[in-house]
Amino acid sequence: NAGVMQNPRHLVRRRGQEARLRCSPMKGHSHVYWYRQLPEEGLKFMVYLQKENIIDESGMPKERFSAEFPKEGPSILRIQQVVRGDSAAYFCASSPPDYPPYGYTFGSGTRLTVV
């Protein structure tokens, strides 16, 4: 997992608050993917971004969730008005432009707990 940095590692939010999860891809990687993992389940695709572009957001809930990957800075996954069901581990992965997604590299995740 070295290279893809996610922060915070743990995040606690009260219902109704906003959660912001950050992902800094590996150096030279311009593709970022976000996945959600519920306890005891596999990873579910949420969104695929390149710099300043959302390529595939077919896994994103229609409301309250948004993602961006600006020209400068990390990718951000934002969850507005969090509910208990949003509690999960959120993983980010990155890949270089000429190596999508053959074994892209994952970060260590952000564990969101909504109380």
Added chain:
Amino acid sequence: GQQLNQSPQSMFIQEGEDVSMNCTSSSIFNTWLWYKQDPGEGPVLLIALYKAGELTSNGRLTAQFGITRKDSFLNISASIPSDVGIYFCAGLRGRVTFGTGTKLQVIP
């Protein structure tokens, strides 16, 4: 949507035993990937398979890309305690879809 089913869901084995797990899909994939996830960490790629029928090894791990392109198998030989974790298969067609996972416990 695409769905990957892994079996078994979980397994307890004695150290030194061999392990087999498999993954089946309702859809054809062009690439199969096997990942391992340690507790509290993100998945780490173990093996990638690019061609139907392909058999690839990585140390004590061997994986096969099924002929039908709808399944894949992972074998671990002579298991050791650090093999503990959750193993995920993943298929690539456009984007990566993960399986449901096989939780492996190794008894020393």
